Amino acid sequence: MHSPLIIDIAGTSLSKEDQVRLRHPLVGGLILFARNWLDRAQLTHLCSQIKKIRTDLLICVDHEGGRVQRFKSDGFTPLPPMQALGELWLRDPLAASNAASACGFVLAAELRACGVDLSFTPVLDLDYGRSGVIGDRAFAADPRVVALLAKSLMHGLLLAGMSNCGKHFPGHGFVKHDSHTAIPVDRRSLKAILSQDAAPYDWLSTTLGSVMPAHVVFPRVDDKPAGFSDIWLNDILRGRLRFQGAIFSDDLSMAGARLIHGREVSYAQAAIAALNAGCDMVLLCNQSLDGGAVLDELIEGVLQAQLKQHWIPSEASELRRTALLPSFSATHWDDLMVSPAYMLAMDLIP
Numbered sequence: 001m002h003s004p005l006i007i008d009i010a011g012t013s014l015s016k017e018d019q020v021r022l023r024h025p026l027v028g029g030l031i032l033f034a035r036n037w038l039d040r041a042q043l044t045h046l047c048s049q050i051k052k053i054r055t056d057l058l059i060c061v062d063h064e065g066g067r068v069q070r071f072k073s074d075g076f077t078p079l080p081p082m083q084a085l086g087e088l089w090l091r092d093p094l095a096a097s098n099a100a101s102a103c104g105f106v107l108a109a110e111l112r113a114c115g116v117d118l119s120f121t122p123v124l125d126l127d128y129g130r131s132g133v134i135g136d137r138a139f140a141a142d143p144r145v146v147a148l149l150a151k152s153l154m155h156g157l158l159l160a161g162m163s164n165c166g167k168h169f170p171g172h173g174f175v176k177h178d179s180h181t182a183i184p185v186d187r188r189s190l191k192a193i194l195s196q197d198a199a200p201y202d203w204l205s206t207t208l209g210s211v212m213p214a215h216v217v218f219p220r221v222d223d224k225p226a227g228f229s230d231i232w233l234n235d236i237l238r239g240r241l242r243f244q245g246a247i248f249s250d251d252l253s254m255a256g257a258r259l260i261h262g263r264e265v266s267y268a269q270a271a272i273a274a275l276n277a278g279c280d281m282v283l284l285c286n287q288s289l290d291g292g293a294v295l296d297e298l299i300e301g302v303l304q305a306q307l308k309q310h311w312i313p314s315e316a317s318e319l320r321r322t323a324l325l326p327s328f329s330a331t332h333w334d335d336l337m338v339s340p341a342y343m344l345a346m347d348l349i350p
Helices: 016-023 040-053 082-091 093-113 143-159 190-195 199-203 230-240 267-277 293-307 315-322 333-337 340-348
Strands: 005-007 027-032 058-061 063-065 166-169 210-213 222-225
Touching: 005 293, 016 027, 016 040, 016 293, 027 315, 040 058, 063 093, 082 093, 082 143, 093 143, 093 333, 093 340, 143 199, 166 199, 190 199, 190 230, 210 230, 230 267, 267 293
Parallel strands: 005 027, 027 058, 166 210
Antiparallel strands: none
16 A cells, blocks of 8 residues: 655644544655654654554654754754855865764754654755755755765764655755745756756765655746656656655645646645656645644545546555665664764764
């Protein structure tokens, strides 16, 4: 059974409605936010309760460092924005590479000690100095620096047993508009994008575990946002760049997600469009807060699309989803705090 839906929950514990949704075979995981956090004990218990429902559920979070870090207290290390690693690179490239691995290890080891499986990191967007939503989340403007620092960060994640997610393919850094609130349009040629913004995805094709496309329209390639584009996802990402991992849609609740061919569609229609375009999983965030009726509509809509064969579940997609689950047991928090690898990494974080 292909379980492509990544949903959210409203609070710091599971409601009965959350438990019913997480048991649904179309649901493959959930994404946590700061509202789901009180302290480490609560987070650890929440993740344990989720895994008691289904051990294969993928527990995800946006936890990059800097301003995008959901858990910052009760022992969690405040990580620097990735731009700080790019600035260190200008002074000492090898020290920056080592620091990036240290950041990745601490990030992943702390999350895994509390039961979180995957962080949507690293950001592979280039820093053109024009995108407010990307900004200091990007390592650098040079795609070579971005690729090498990202690879170092992913090495640190891997040492703690965590996979990775490169985002936002093929690039969100060139456009000014925020796809949370508008539909950014990038009018550059495919050649220009492949030689710059998308280059890290080519160079990291053997090490990326998953990719998240941008809700950005590149009209000289396709009139649909990249996350709904068979051209971008299958022809370019999987074909030309030979990417073999999982593809997540970005959040379908974003303004850039539900306008396809200029027409607003439902969440279920957007999900089916993304899945049919080549996404293995789709995210719908922040829809549990008013009882979750929208999540129930999404699940039912995708189920009906499956029954009507408007979408065909994929065994390959399901294998790519489960491959993102950690490959070995996490280190207990107290043991992690005194482990030589963790203490060394803490000394290396800028």
